[in-house]
Amino acid sequence: MRLAPTHAIDACADILPFPLLVEKIMFQATSRLETLPKLHPLEQHIRRAATRYISHYRSPAHKMLHAFGTCPIDFDTIVP
Numbered sequence: 001m002r003l004a005p006t007h008a009i010d011a012c013a014d015i016l017p018f019p020l021l022v023e024k025i026m027f028q029a030t031s032r033l034e035t036l037p038k039l040h041p042l043e044q045h046i047r048r049a050a051t052r053y054i055s056h057y058r059s060p061a062h063k064m065l066h067a068f069g070t071c072p073i074d075f076d077t078i079v080p
Contacts (some may be wrong), residue, residue, distance in 0.1 A: 030064050034072040047072050 010017070016024065034050065036043045050065040050072055 012062055026064060027068060030070065031075075033061070034070060035066070036072075043072075058080050 005073060033042070033046050041043060046065070049059065049061045050070075053062060053066050
């Protein structure tokens, strides 16, 4: 398999390229953080980090929440 085209093999195996895989995992984590219930201890911190983008000492939550341009207010609550 030394001469096999690795891009074609990855496409056949349904494997995403690494940058897209990282972006997919980051988006999943961000959407989970943004949909936390109001009673969750992290909800207030996530809401505050999503509304403000500070210039110094950013936490990973700041970077993640602002990477996709979404806000926790954009999500609707569905009551079963």
